[in-house]
Amino acid sequence: MKLYDGGKIIIGLLIFVGIATFPFYYNIGKVNAKPEPKVDTPAIQEWEKQYGKKECVESKEFMRTNHMQLINLWRDSVVRNMNRVYISTSNHKKFNMSLQNGCMQCHSNKKKFCDECHNYMAIKPFCWDCHIQPQEKEENKS
Amino acid sequence: MSMDRRQFLKIAGISSILGFGASVANATHPIWVKGLDPSQVEPNKDALTAKRWAMVVDMSKFKTDEDFKKTIDACHLTHNVPDFRNPDGSVDTRHEIKWIWKTAYENAFPGEPNKFMDEHLKEMPFLVLCNHCDNPPCVRVCPTKATFKLPNGITMQDMHRCIGCRFCMAGCPYGARSFNWLDPRKAINPERENKQYPTRTKGVVEKCTFCSERLEMGKMPACVEAAPKGGLLFGDIEDPNSDVRKIVSTKYTIRRKSDLGTGPAIYYLIGGSDHA
Amino acid sequence: MLEKAFEGSKKYWAWIFFLGALVLIGFYYYLQQFMYGLGITGLGRDVSWGLYIGQFTFLVGVAASAVMLVIPYYLHDYKTFSKIVILGEFLAISAVTMCILFIMADMGQPMRVMNVVLHPTPNSVMFWDFLVLSGYLVLNILIGWVTLSSDRKGVPPPKWIKPFIILSVPWAISIHTVTAFLYAGLPGRHFWLSAIMAARFLASAFAGGPALLIILALIVRKVSKFDPGKEPIQALGKIVAYAMFANVFFLGLEFFTAFYSSIPAHTDSFKYLYIGLDGHRELVPLMWTSSVFAVIALTMLLIPAARKNERSLVLACIMLFISLWIDKGFGLIIGGFVPNPLDQVRTYWPTMPETWITIGVWSIGFLILSMLYKVAISVREQTAGVEIEH
Numbered sequence: 001m002k003l004y005d006g007g008k009i010i011i012g013l014l015i016f017v018g019i020a021t022f023p024f025y026y027n028i029g030k031v032n033a034k035p036e037p038k039v040d041t042p043a044i045q046e047w048e049k050q051y052g053k054k055e056c057v058e059s060k061e062f063m064r065t066n067h068m069q070l071i072n073l074w075r076d077s078v079v080r081n082m083n084r085v086y087i088s089t090s091n092h093k094k095f096n097m098s099l100q101n102g103c104m105q106c107h108s109n110k111k112k113f114c115d116e117c118h119n120y121m122a123i124k125p126f127c128w129d130c131h132i133q134p135q136e137k138e139e140n141k142s
Numbered sequence: 143m144s145m146d147r148r149q150f151l152k153i154a155g156i157s158s159i160l161g162f163g164a165s166v167a168n169a170t171h172p173i174w175v176k177g178l179d180p181s182q183v184e185p186n187k188d189a190l191t192a193k194r195w196a197m198v199v200d201m202s203k204f205k206t207d208e209d210f211k212k213t214i215d216a217c218h219l220t221h222n223v224p225d226f227r228n229p230d231g232s233v234d235t236r237h238e239i240k241w242i243w244k245t246a247y248e249n250a251f252p253g254e255p256n257k258f259m260d261e262h263l264k265e266m267p268f269l270v271l272c273n274h275c276d277n278p279p280c281v282r283v284c285p286t287k288a289t290f291k292l293p294n295g296i297t298m299q300d301m302h303r304c305i306g307c308r309f310c311m312a313g314c315p316y317g318a319r320s321f322n323w324l325d326p327r328k329a330i331n332p333e334r335e336n337k338q339y340p341t342r343t344k345g346v347v348e349k350c351t352f353c354s355e356r357l358e359m360g361k362m363p364a365c366v367e368a369a370p371k372g373g374l375l376f377g378d379i380e381d382p383n384s385d386v387r388k389i390v391s392t393k394y395t396i397r398r399k400s401d402l403g404t405g406p407a408i409y410y411l412i413g414g415s416d417h418a
Numbered sequence: 419m420l421e422k423a424f425e426g427s428k429k430y431w432a433w434i435f436f437l438g439a440l441v442l443i444g445f446y447y448y449l450q451q452f453m454y455g456l457g458i459t460g461l462g463r464d465v466s467w468g469l470y471i472g473q474f475t476f477l478v479g480v481a482a483s484a485v486m487l488v489i490p491y492y493l494h495d496y497k498t499f500s501k502i503v504i505l506g507e508f509l510a511i512s513a514v515t516m517c518i519l520f521i522m523a524d525m526g527q528p529m530r531v532m533n534v535v536l537h538p539t540p541n542s543v544m545f546w547d548f549l550v551l552s553g554y555l556v557l558n559i560l561i562g563w564v565t566l567s568s569d570r571k572g573v574p575p576p577k578w579i580k581p582f583i584i585l586s587v588p589w590a591i592s593i594h595t596v597t598a599f600l601y602a603g604l605p606g607r608h609f610w611l612s613a614i615m616a617a618r619f620l621a622s623a624f625a626g627g628p629a630l631l632i633i634l635a636l637i638v639r640k641v642s643k644f645d646p647g648k649e650p651i652q653a654l655g656k657i658v659a660y661a662m663f664a665n666v667f668f669l670g671l672e673f674f675t676a677f678y679s680s681i682p683a684h685t686d687s688f689k690y691l692y693i694g695l696d697g698h699r700e701l702v703p704l705m706w707t708s709s710v711f712a713v714i715a716l717t718m719l720l721i722p723a724a725r726k727n728e729r730s731l732v733l734a735c736i737m738l739f740i741s742l743w744i745d746k747g748f749g750l751i752i753g754g755f756v757p758n759p760l761d762q763v764r765t766y767w768p769t770m771p772e773t774w775i776t777i778g779v780w781s782i783g784f785l786i787l788s789m790l791y792k793v794a795i796s797v798r799e800q801t802a803g804v805e806i807e808h
Contacts, residue, residue, distance in 0.1 A: 001144060043204040066171050073178045079300050082292065084358055097183070101338055129343035130301065132222075132335065235764060245760055252761035253683060270760075279605050284534040285544040306456075306526015309544050311466040315606025315761035320528065321466060323457030344455035345526030373536030402605040406747055 035116040043106045056088050056106075071099065071127075100132050108134040168249040188360030195293040195352055196407040197366075198386045198395065199269055202414030203373035209243050210267065216368030217242050217293060222341045239320035242271040242365055250410075251398060255259030266412065269367075269374075271365075272318040272350040276405025280310035280319065289347075295407060296352045298409035306345040315399050316406075317347045319321060346401070379407070401409075422779035422796040423789035429641070429793065437785045444778010447771040448523060456526060458771045464758040465766035467751055474517045476747035477618060477783075478597045481513035481554065483627020485590035486657050488688040492583050495787045497577040498644075498653055501798060505638070506571075506631060507562040508676060510590075513627075515781035523775055543599045543789035550593045553649050557586050570797045572684075595621050601754065609687035609754045610701070613673070624661035626673040626742040628654045636732055638710045638791065648728075655731050659719035662738060666716055669745075686761075691703040695738075705749050711741035716794045 003009060007086070016094045039054060056063055074097040085092040086095045107113045110133055118125065119132050145153075153214070202208055217223070221240055244267035263360040274297045280289050282298060288304040291297055311319045324345045337397060339355065342348050353363035361367075363383075366376045379386035386409070389395065395409035426434075427758040451458050460467050487506035490496035492637035522528050538547045558646050561582055598616035605611065616796040649743045676684040689695045707724055718724040757763050768776070 062171070065235060066173055067176050069171075073173070075181050075302055077178060079298070079302070080290070081183070081353070081357055082185055082189070082294075084186045085184045085188075087182050087184065089182065090407055100340060126343075130340040136338075171625045203621045218544070220655070236460075237457055238463055243799070249762060250762040252759075283544065283604070285539050285541050285542040285548070286530075286537045288533070288538050303530070303533055304527065305538070306528075307544060308466045309600070311463075312607065312754070315604075315759050317464070320445070320463055321456065323459075324462065331561040344457075347526075399606070404605065 024073055029132040032120065037114075037116040038109060039105060039107075041108050041113075043108060047106065055091050057086065057088050057095050057103075062090070068125075071103075072142075077115040079130070093130075099127060104134045109136060110134055156257070160275030174331050178380070183395050186359055189358045190360055190362075192294045193380035194378060194407070195274070195357075196295070196390070196409065197352075198375040198389050198409045198411055200373055200375070200411040200414060201266060201268055203370045204267075204269070205370070209370045209373070213269065213365050213369045213374070214242055214244070216364040217353075217365075219334055220248065220336055220356075220364040221339055222326075222330055222336055223348075224326035224341075226324070226329045235275035237323045239318070239322065239326065239348065241348070242269060244269055251390065251396070270316070271408065272317070272352075273316055273408045274352055274403065277403060279313040279315065279404065283309045283313040285309065292354065293398070294374075296353055296354055298354060299347065299349055301340075301342050301346045301348060304346040306347065309337075310346060310347055315402050315404060316358075321347050419563075419797065420429060420795050422793045425792060425796075430788075433786065433788060437781045438643065440781035440786065442729070444781065445645040445775040445777050448778065450771055451523075451775065452528075456524075458769060460769045460772060461769050462764065464762070464764035465752060467524070467755070468766050468774055469768045470520045470573055472747040472751040473776060473779070474520040474524070475597060475619075476743055477513045477517045477520070478551070478594050479623030479742075481510045481517065481628060482594040482620070482623045483631070484510035484558065484627050486654075487585050487659075488590075488646040489606070489632075490582065490653075492580075496653075498647075498649045502631070502635060502650050503645070504562060504566050504794045505791065506627075507558050507565075507693055509627070510558045511555065511562060511632060511636065511790060512783045512787035513612045514551055514558065515786055516779055517551055518555070519779045519782060520776075523779060530655050533652060536589075543596060543603065546596050547593075547600060550589065550596050552767075554586075554589055554593050556656065557582060557589060557611075561586060562807060566794060566797055569801060571664060571745050572801060591620065594623050596623070596636050606759050607754045608683035610750075612672060614668055618665065618672070621661050621665035621668055622742050622746055625658050627659045627744075628661070629738045629742075631733050633656070633732060633739070633792070634730065634787075638795060642795045642799065645797045645804075651728065651731070652726065655719065655725045658738065659660060659716070659725065662712070662716050662719060665742075666712055669712075682713075686757050690756045690763065691749055691753045697767050698763050700765050700767060701749060705745050708741045708744035708749065710738040712745075712804065715741060723773065728749075777803065 057068075063070070074086065077086075078097050084097050086097045087093075088095060095136055096105075104110070117123075146332055153167050174207065183203070199329055204213075206227070218225070218241065221241065223239050226237040226239065228234050228279055247266060249260075250270050256292075274295060276295075278289075278297050281287075286303050286305055288300045288302075289297065289310050290300070295391070306321070308321055311321060320340050325344045326341055335341075356363060363374075363376055364375045375385045375389065377386040379387050379390060381387060389411060394412045396412060397406045398407055400406065447458075459468065459470075487499050487503045491499040491503050522531070525531060532642045534545060534548050539742040561579060565575045595616045598619040601607070601610035602612060602615035632651055635651055635654075669697050673688065676688050686695060690698065691701050692709075693699075694702055715734045715738035718730055719738075724734065752766055757766060
């Protein structure tokens with residue numbers, strides 16, 4: 001099979017591969033620490049004192065892979081169906097289905113929790129365009 | 143094997159679609175496909191419920207500017223409604239956002255000019271807000287159901303789904319809706335921000351929600367609580383024992399533009415009364 | 419065939435690059451709007467739709483007007499239009515693309531547009547508008563391309579394209595009826611709440627679109643070796659005359675109902691547009707220009723001698739197009755919002771960024787039009803002696 005305009009095609013392909021793999025070789029040698037979300041906020045420590053262990057709405061593995069979908073479903077459940085209480089399938093406890101008044105009550109350390117993984121994955125969830133971020137003490141001003 | 147360019151592209155296209163489809167099908171937890179099970183969610187136990195929420199407005203109870211300010215501020219501060227101003231301090235009427243506000247009689251009830259009307263009534267400001275209509279044109283026109291009716295009669299707004307087309311603003315006969323033309327966070331006083339309620343972002347429409355989030359936690363709407371006693375009555379109009387039902391069925395009330403068939407749920411009491 | 423769009427004279431490329439520059443400027447201002455919000459336009463809480471939606475409304479009409487060529491040629495065998503139907507179809511593609519772009523420019527949250535597909539809402543006219551506009555775009559691309567490639571090969575188009583061509587006729591009527599329904603069903607906007615809205619829209623579409631086609635056909639004759647011919651242009655002229663008469667008549671009907679009934683809800687908007695309301699007279703000069711141009715253009719079109727002379731015909735078409743653009747693309751929209759539902763007069767005027775974005779979208783439209791016309795002209799020049807069958 002003859003490759004017409006072979007020279008131009010090969011050069012074009014090389015340029016494309018160069019651009020497409022840019023993120024990989026640009027970061028060679030850079031230290032990208034593994035994300036380590038911290039779950040040691042005062043609220044979580046309180047919970048541990050009360051119940052003997054740290055518990056989230058669902059298990060750590062479930063939350064890690066599915067919290068995005070869970071939050072989406074909570075949103076529709078609260079806004080559109082007026083149901084604000086979630087009954088966990090793992091520990092049968094009841095939780096307030098709210099980002100600001102639920103999740104962030106325990107995970108008030110957004111920078112050391114949410115942002116850890118999100119920054120590593122270069123994800124910018126737009127929840128915070130509307131939902132107010134918890135005020136963290138390390139910030140200079142509110 | 144000899145193949146021409148078209149065949150090659152066809153085969154490459156189909157393989158990538160199949161490959162992509164396979165990787166998606168392989169994924170995931172049922173929650174992505176089936177969603178939440180009804181047994182996992184329930185309403186808050188303190189939630190106030192009704193068959194049909196409605197409001198009676200008795201303007202005779204609003205006597206001073208302060209009365210109005212307290213009522214309007216209660217709503218706007220609870221919900222982080224931004225306050226857009228021009229450089230000279232006047233209200234920016236283009237970008238302003240208001241869920242409840244006061245206006246003259248001729249603006250609240252246009253088309254009924256009576257030049258011999260009682261001067262006091264002509265000058266008296268009226269509180270206006272979303273009417274939470276029975277048959278709302280805004281819900282009819284919304285292409286994504288971002289505005290929709292709750293079973294309890296509230297015309298609700300889902301700020302997550304709104305695409306900002308503003309068809310609902312064109313459809314509302316009462317001018318009750320506001321659009322975020324700019325980033326609202328620039329016009330919110332951070333010291334008075336309500337950290338328990340979100341703000342909105344630019345590009346979505348917002349309006350009064352009859353404080354759905356407060357009702358669901360057992361509290362009355364913010365304006366009703368802050369208004370002078372008896373100024374704003376709120377209740378279930380389908381409940382024969384509620385205040386609103388008693389007033390609406392015994393005294394003379396008017397609604398805005400009621401001839402349009404929208405079925406508003408805000409009733410303005412004529413003549414004032416001693417129900418408070 | 420598309421490669422023909424990329425071969426051309428210096429003048430052609432100069433035109434393409436000029437349009438490209440305008441597109442880039444428009445895009446720059448769109449990025450500003452995307453970052454800061456629609457607040458950089460002149461829109462506000464009371465006039466919440468303006469230039470963008472007005473342009474969309476006007477261009478839907480232009481897009482629908484292709485049907486004025488399709489009906490005579492494909493349904494009634496009117497061979498006079500054989501060489502220029504393709505110009506109508508390509509104009510439709512360009513116009514519908516501009517419609518879609520103007521809608522996207524007007525969205526507060528454009529990234530969420532797919533919500534219309536994810537949460538279909540049949541009771542919303544906008545949902546149907548989305549469907550019919552996309553469908554019309556696909557239809558015209560399909561029909562235009564298939565028929566033109568057959569012409570180029572000197573053979574009649576394949577039989578399977580016929581049902582699509584027939585479908586494009588009611589579809590064209592539907593895109594403009596649906597767009598009219600966006601306005602005509604809103605209980606709070608009495609300026610628009612009239613059964614004749616859809617009829618007015620169609621009449622002005624069938625006047626404005628073919629008028630533009632006449633202008634474009636004459637430009638094509640000037641810049642290329644393809645001559646659409648005197649007869650098709652005269653036939654189009656007659657169509658424009660009748661449609662414009664209907665349009666002006668319908669506008670007169672609206673005036674009558676409003677002013678004879680004297681109902682303020684109906685007369686206030688007309689007053690704002692033509693004599694001013696509460697001291698606000700921003701749109702008065704524009705609206706009178708539109709009306710005067712309309713009457714002059716209609717008179718010229720109705721006088722056979724003026725219509726037969728291509729110079730005066732073109733002048734009439736240009737005045738007509740401007741008149742309709744002002745009326746439908748601006749006056750109609752603003753008029754519906756003034757006075758607002760609380761009977762207050764709050765006005766609107768586009769800002770500079772808003773204007774540049776609008777020019778940018780029009781430039782994209784003209785770019786698509788120029789490139790598609792280049793293809794069509796090249797094919798016609800090649801097949802100059804060949805009889806076109808269908």
